[in-house]
Structure formats: C-alpha cells, structure tokens
Amino acid sequence: MRLILVGILLGLVYSCGATISGPFLFWGHHKVSSLQAQALVEASSREQPLTQLFREAKAVVVFVRNTTSRLEGIKYPKFQNLVKSGTWTYLPERRLIAEPFGYNANIEVISLSGHGEEDDAEIVTAYNDALRIYGNGEVLGILASREEEAHFLAKRETTEEEPKKTAEGPPADVAEETEASFIYVAEGNKAVLSLNGPPELRLTNETLRLEEHIKQITFDDQHAKGYGRLSITFMHSGEKCTLRFKFSLARGTWIGRNVAVEHNELKSVLLARGDDYTVPSAPLGFSNRCSANDLSFNNPNKNETLQSLIVSDFQVQPWLNGRKEFGEVYDCVGFISAPILSGLFVVTLLLGILGLGISAMLSMHTPNRFESSRSKQLTFTVQE
Structure with a gap:
C-alpha cells in the first residue's frame, strides 16, 4: 500500500x-x-x-x-x-x-x-x-x-484583407521575428550582452521598457581601428528602437564608452557614466559583470528628448571570437573597501612598531673600555 x-x-x-x-x-x-x-x-x-x-x-x-x-x-x-x-x-x-x-x-x-x-x-x-x-x-x-506558447513572436499588423505578396518577397507589413529574452548574442558568437531585465530608455515624458528584440543581432568588428559595435534592434509598440553599444580597444583592454540610440526620428549618442569600476572594461578575452549597480548611459545635452539608457545586472563581452561561453569575469567591485582599509591600517601599525623596535635594537652599542683593579688603584690620605 x-x-x-x-x-x-x-x-x-x-x-x-x-x-x-x-x-x-x-x-x-x-x-x-x-x-x-x-x-x-x-x-x-x-x-x-x-x-x-x-x-x-x-x-x-x-x-x-x-x-x-x-x-x-x-x-x-x-x-x-x-x-x-x-x-x-x-x-x-x-x-x-x-x-x-x-x-x-x-x-x-x-x-x-x-x-x-x-x-x-x-x-x-x-x-x-x-x-x-x-x-x-x-x-x-x-x-x-x-506551459504557454513559445517566447518567439512573429508580429504583423492586423488588417481586414490579407496583404498581397509581390514578386520581390514577402508582404512589406510583416514584422521581423522577435524574441522576448534578455540575452543578446551577436551572429557568429562575436559578442554577447546578458541582462537580468529589459533595458530602459528614458525619454523626456516617458520610459520605454525594451523587452522584445529582433533576433538578428550584429557586431561590427573594427579591431584594426580600435573599436567594435554591438547592434540590437528592439520592437516597442510596433516601432523600432536600435541600440549600438560601442566598445573601444586599446593596449589589449576593451572599454564600453557609449551607446548610439535611434528611435523613430530621434538619434543621439549617450555616454557611459561612472568610474573605472562601474564602466564595463576588461582585458581582451575576459568578460565584465556587475550586479551591484545599474549602468547608466546619459545624454550630455540635457535639452534632448533622449535622456538616458539604464541596464541592470549585466554581463558583457565583446570580441567573443566564436566562443560559446563567457571568458573569466572582471567585476565592478573595487579593490579598496572598508575591510581592506582596516586591514591595511593594522598592518601599517604593526610594521611601524616592528620598525621602531628594530631601530632601537640597532642603536644599542657595547662599551669599548672596561675598568679593572690594575688600571685604577685605591688611595688613602692619612692626617697627623
């Protein structure tokens, strides 16, 4: 039973x-x-x-x-x-x-x-x-x-009549196949960007959550010129929004500098904001990951409609060179932190005490002459 x-x-x-x-x-x-x-x-x-x-x-x-x-x-x-x-x-x-x-x-x-x-x-x-x-x-x-339908969507505008096919190809109003995921791999595994959530494009009067993207992702490898571009096209409310992340390459290290944004008729270049730890960078062949802080690309011109782009909990690696996995990870945690500073202070204090002790021992000298009974005689004075 x-x-x-x-x-x-x-x-x-x-x-x-x-x-x-x-x-x-x-x-x-x-x-x-x-x-x-x-x-x-x-x-x-x-x-x-x-x-x-x-x-x-x-x-x-x-x-x-x-x-x-x-x-x-x-x-x-x-x-x-x-x-x-x-x-x-x-x-x-x-x-x-x-x-x-x-x-x-x-x-x-x-x-x-x-x-x-x-x-x-x-x-x-x-x-x-x-x-x-x-x-x-x-x-x-x-x-x-x-269990639901697959996350791959083929969007098309609904009309009363079926669009007519032409000799040149499929109907013009059929949108490209899109995917709802937050892992963006360039064709040929040339580059990859992985996020924990959709990028947020902030305009003057609204914020766009870019959840669905066209599956064709490209990476323009200009290694000889010292840069590369990862291009991702998103679909939001039937309109395209293209992000081109630019990575510069110098002395064997890549750095994420900016992102060019095209939405409707708006075009702008947003600059990565942060320091040496928060702006993604790593040696060639390594990936960069940060889950502690959001990465913000801001518009230097405050009067523009395109204000900023926010990505969170990211891992990125350009010049993946056909590999199927990320390289070793560089993270956004800096070397200097409160525990490390405390440890350095204690070590410095102990080294100072040790140095004073050694200095005091080295300053000690032994006498070069010793008195004896032969070198100095005892005398008495007798008065009559």
Missing part, C-alpha cells in the same frame, strides 16, 4: 514538473550564483551545475504562476525582500536543461492563484515553513510558469 501511495505521489510530482516553463527565478541556496554565467554554455555542460544544485539542496520548493508576464516588485514586496536578502539568479530561457524532479526527494510544488497579494503572502509563508524544517541556506526556491 505504501509503495502504491509513493508511486501516486511521484506521478503527481512528475506531472507537475512537465507543465512548468520559463522564465525561472532561483533563490535561497548559496550555489545559485554559479548559474548566472551559464548563458552561452553548451547544453551538456549546463546540465551538471543544475543537477548538482538539485541534489545538494535539502529541499526544493517550486512555485508555479499562471502567466509568463513580468513579475512586478511593487505587487510582490514581501517576495522581493525575500529574494534580495540572499543569493538569487534569473534564467530567461523557456526550458531548463534539467528539472529538479527525480534529483531531490523533498520537492513541493505550489500552484499560485494569480492574485498579487495572495501569491506574495503564499510564497513567503511556504518558503519560510521549509526554512524552519531544513534550515537557512538549505532550501532552493524556484519560481516558474505554466
């Missing part, structure tokens, strides 16, 4: 697992961060980190949403605080290379109702219950979605 019950439960688990799709949000376990740089790795290499994570977690809690729409932090404040308080990562793909079912015995699948406040409270409550049983850092949380 017990075997029959276990079989039924496993069947339910597998049936739930077969209906989930991306995008996915992982949090809670300390090894979740290792999944962040796996965007361009081959399928065979990506499977091992996932299966290892599923096995090492003491428990896995899978929350299934009814939609793949964007999860707004304003509507889920409790869940947002829960995720940001620890390690987390976002996987925009539709399918996981490996699913947790079958790799972990303690899996709970929770279907969400679709109401913001109810889902927010249910996620936090269920996850905290698992933490009380298995301990902090031992529970892997996964937010997924139910």
Whole structure:
C-alpha cells in the first residue's frame, strides 16, 4: 500500500514538473550564483551545475504562476525582500536543461492563484515553513510558469484583407521575428550582452521598457581601428528602437564608452557614466559583470528628448571570437573597501612598531673600555 501511495505521489510530482516553463527565478541556496554565467554554455555542460544544485539542496520548493508576464516588485514586496536578502539568479530561457524532479526527494510544488497579494503572502509563508524544517541556506526556491506558447513572436499588423505578396518577397507589413529574452548574442558568437531585465530608455515624458528584440543581432568588428559595435534592434509598440553599444580597444583592454540610440526620428549618442569600476572594461578575452549597480548611459545635452539608457545586472563581452561561453569575469567591485582599509591600517601599525623596535635594537652599542683593579688603584690620605 505504501509503495502504491509513493508511486501516486511521484506521478503527481512528475506531472507537475512537465507543465512548468520559463522564465525561472532561483533563490535561497548559496550555489545559485554559479548559474548566472551559464548563458552561452553548451547544453551538456549546463546540465551538471543544475543537477548538482538539485541534489545538494535539502529541499526544493517550486512555485508555479499562471502567466509568463513580468513579475512586478511593487505587487510582490514581501517576495522581493525575500529574494534580495540572499543569493538569487534569473534564467530567461523557456526550458531548463534539467528539472529538479527525480534529483531531490523533498520537492513541493505550489500552484499560485494569480492574485498579487495572495501569491506574495503564499510564497513567503511556504518558503519560510521549509526554512524552519531544513534550515537557512538549505532550501532552493524556484519560481516558474505554466506551459504557454513559445517566447518567439512573429508580429504583423492586423488588417481586414490579407496583404498581397509581390514578386520581390514577402508582404512589406510583416514584422521581423522577435524574441522576448534578455540575452543578446551577436551572429557568429562575436559578442554577447546578458541582462537580468529589459533595458530602459528614458525619454523626456516617458520610459520605454525594451523587452522584445529582433533576433538578428550584429557586431561590427573594427579591431584594426580600435573599436567594435554591438547592434540590437528592439520592437516597442510596433516601432523600432536600435541600440549600438560601442566598445573601444586599446593596449589589449576593451572599454564600453557609449551607446548610439535611434528611435523613430530621434538619434543621439549617450555616454557611459561612472568610474573605472562601474564602466564595463576588461582585458581582451575576459568578460565584465556587475550586479551591484545599474549602468547608466546619459545624454550630455540635457535639452534632448533622449535622456538616458539604464541596464541592470549585466554581463558583457565583446570580441567573443566564436566562443560559446563567457571568458573569466572582471567585476565592478573595487579593490579598496572598508575591510581592506582596516586591514591595511593594522598592518601599517604593526610594521611601524616592528620598525621602531628594530631601530632601537640597532642603536644599542657595547662599551669599548672596561675598568679593572690594575688600571685604577685605591688611595688613602692619612692626617697627623
């Protein structure tokens, strides 16, 4: 009887697992961060980190949403605080290379109702219950979605009549195929830009969230001239918006200098704002990653309609040269920090004390003459 019950439960688990799709949000376990740089790795290499994570977690809690729409932090404040308080990562793909079912015995699948406040409270409550049983850092949380249509969309304007084909090619009003993801790989794996969310183009009176992009992404490699351009064309409300990220190359190091923006009839060059650590740069063959701060490209002319472009939690590498994975990572964390300064101060103080001690020992001299009974006689004076 017990075997029959276990079989039924496993069947339910597998049936739930077969209906989930991306995008996915992982949090809670300390090894979740290792999944962040796996965007361009081959399928065979990506499977091992996932299966290892599923096995090492003491428990896995899978929350299934009814939609793949964007999860707004304003509507889920409790869940947002829960995720940001620890390690987390976002996987925009539709399918996981490996699913947790079958790799972990303690899996709970929770279907969400679709109401913001109810889902927010249910996620936090269920996850905290698992933490009380298995301990902090031992529970892997996964937010997924139910099976829906693919994330590849072929948009076209709806008209009363079917557009007529011409001898030159397809109808002119059929838009190019677009993709809703935040990983932008240039043709031939020449360059790659990976984000945690869509870029935000800020105009004078509105902000455009560039979520869908045309799948044809190019990288203009002008290595001999010392620069390269990563061009990405987005579709927003049926209108094109092209971003051309320019990277300069000097003495074996690339630097992200600016981005040229074309939206409708507006054209402008936005300059990267920041210091040596926040502006993306790395030696050739290395990638740059920053999850601590947003990267801002600002318009030097304040009177222009195009104000700025914001990208968050990015990893970028130009001149990828056909590789299928990121190079070694340079991050935006500077060398000088409060703990390092404290350590340097203590070391300097100890070295100063040691130097004074050595100096005092070196200043000591032994006497060059010694008095004895032969060199100095004792005399007495007798008075009569």
